Amino acid sequence: MMSYIDVICSTIWHVLNILKLENIWDNQNDKPYINLKPKLEYKFAAEWYNKINNETSRKLKTYSSFKNEFIIEDYITLQPLKQRRQLTKLRISAHSLMIETGRYKKIAPASRLCPLCNLNEIENEEHFLLRCPLYSNLRKSLFDKLHDLPTENNQLLLSIINLKDQDTLSSKLICQYIDDAFSLRRITMNQNLPDMVIAKR
Numbered sequence: 001m002m003s004y005i006d007v008i009c010s011t012i013w014h015v016l017n018i019l020k021l022e023n024i025w026d027n028q029n030d031k032p033y034i035n036l037k038p039k040l041e042y043k044f045a046a047e048w049y050n051k052i053n054n055e056t057s058r059k060l061k062t063y064s065s066f067k068n069e070f071i072i073e074d075y076i077t078l079q080p081l082k083q084r085r086q087l088t089k090l091r092i093s094a095h096s097l098m099i100e101t102g103r104y105k106k107i108a109p110a111s112r113l114c115p116l117c118n119l120n121e122i123e124n125e126e127h128f129l130l131r132c133p134l135y136s137n138l139r140k141s142l143f144d145k146l147h148d149l150p151t152e153n154n155q156l157l158l159s160i161i162n163l164k165d166q167d168t169l170s171s172k173l174i175c176q177y178i179d180d181a182f183s184l185r186r187i188t189m190n191q192n193l194p195d196m197v198i199a200k201r
Helices: 004-018 022-026 036-054 061-066 076-078 079-092 096-105 127-129 133-145 151-163 170-201
Strands: none
Touching: 004 022, 036 170, 061 096, 061 151, 076 079, 076 170, 079 127, 079 151, 079 170, 127 133, 127 170, 133 170
């Protein structure tokens, strides 16, 4: 019968074998745990980076445009869960915008238009945060309180969604804006639902 230590060692060897890191076990002079953690972390980070940048469906297109390090972002520790929840969902495309929900409905990317305005634009993260007229009052209120924001749309989008170089107060305002915008979207979608159903008949 295998001892507790034997079971642990066997499990570790099995994991290393799957990851093609058997050499770590073979070259540790009977101390397989030495230097194991950083090597596993490096391997995982490399796999993670490869996945978000080579995903065939490009679900993580926005995420990979600003996330290039496998680290805990500052806003995670600076903001309480309720404040940061919608921002996190927006960052990883776990939201209700048409660019994402249209994927489930097999709608072509170019046809995933915003149902709440007449700009005839794809409802993606940039449209939602920067251009949709529905949120213009919320957006103006945010921009009036923030300073030194980029003027070019791509950089402005990254500044908002990535929160790089933002102080705690700015991060809180941005998280609140995103939360309020999603709340307004949900309310407006529910109000417009009967008209949408009729239009599809």
